Amino acid sequence: xKRKELLTRRTxxxxxxxIHKAYIHNIRxxxxxxxxxxxxxLGSCHMWDKESRPQKAVQLIPITITMRIIDAINxxxxxxxxxxxxxxxxxxxxxxxxxxxxxxxxxxxxxxYKFIADALKSAGSLKLxxxxxxxxxxxxxxxxxxxxxxVPGEGxxxxxxxxxxxxxxxxxxxxxxxxxxxxxxxxFTSSV
Numbered sequence: 524x525k526r527k528e529l530l531t532r533r534t535x536x537x538x539x540x541x542i543h544k545a546y547i548h549n550i551r552x553x554x555x556x557x558x559x560x561x562x563x564x565l566g567s568c569h570m571w572d573k574e575s576r577p578q579k580a581v582q583l584i585p586i587t588i589t590m591r592i593i594d595a596i597n598x599x600x601x602x603x604x605x606x607x608x609x610x611x612x613x614x615x616x617x618x619x620x621x622x623x624x625x626x627x628x629x630x631x632x633x634x635x636y637k638f639i640a641d642a643l644k645s646a647g648s649l650k651l652x653x654x655x656x657x658x659x660x661x662x663x664x665x666x667x668x669x670x671x672x673x674v675p676g677e678g679x680x681x682x683x684x685x686x687x688x689x690x691x692x693x694x695x696x697x698x699x700x701x702x703x704x705x706x707x708x709x710x711f712t713s714s715v
Contacts, residue, residue: 542709543582549701550587553602557588558700560607564658565627571634589635592655593642603655610660610691632658661692 550557566582588604595602608628612621639652665688675681684690699707 542707543584545707546584546699547587549699549705549707550584550591553591553701554600555602555702557591557604557702558607559605560694560696560698562609562695562697563612563624563628564606564608565624565631568627568630571630585631585635588656589638592639595655596639596642596646596648596650603657605657605659607659607661607694609694610662613693613695661694663690663692664688665690 564585566585592602592604594600612624614621616622616625635656636652639655643650643652668685675685697709
């Protein structure tokens with residue numbers, strides 16, 4: 524029973540939330556910038572458009588970032604958030620589970636940009652939402668194929684990737700830097 528006092532409860536589940544709370548605390552106190560790398564970036568589903576509101580992505584990091592940016596806009600502050608995520612989750616991009624995650628990420632990112640755009644418009648600013656919030660998916664371009672690799676099948680996705688020479692760099696880290704003052708490195712996937 525004593526251990527349950529240290530946990531956060533949602534419906535019938537108890538879970539440990541200190542890293543989530545540390546993110547929220549440091550997002551709110553950040554003065555100049557936030558840099559985040561995470562395998563997933565989704566959440567704050569209560570703020571999504573009504574058509575895409577599941578109850579599976581409830582954590583508050585996206586809306587907290589958005590509100591911090593809106594505060595910066597309203598106060599005329601320079602502030603930037605850089606978020607690095609993989610192009611798609613690990614696995615086959617067309618699989619239903621991966622498409623669901625991509626849909627949730629899209630809903631999260633769209634919500635954030637919409638609120639930021641509305642705040643900029645209300646402030647009469649000529650800046651763009653991307654002046655405050657940027658998402659990056661890392662990639663690399665190979666100029667030659669390493670020896671010994673099997674030749675992919677004709678007409679496959681693998682063949683198209685091999686021909687283009689472009690490959691996704693899969694981000695699996697969980698890290699955040701706040702104003703070069705605080706860093707959180709650890710096992711927190713921004714999808715709880």
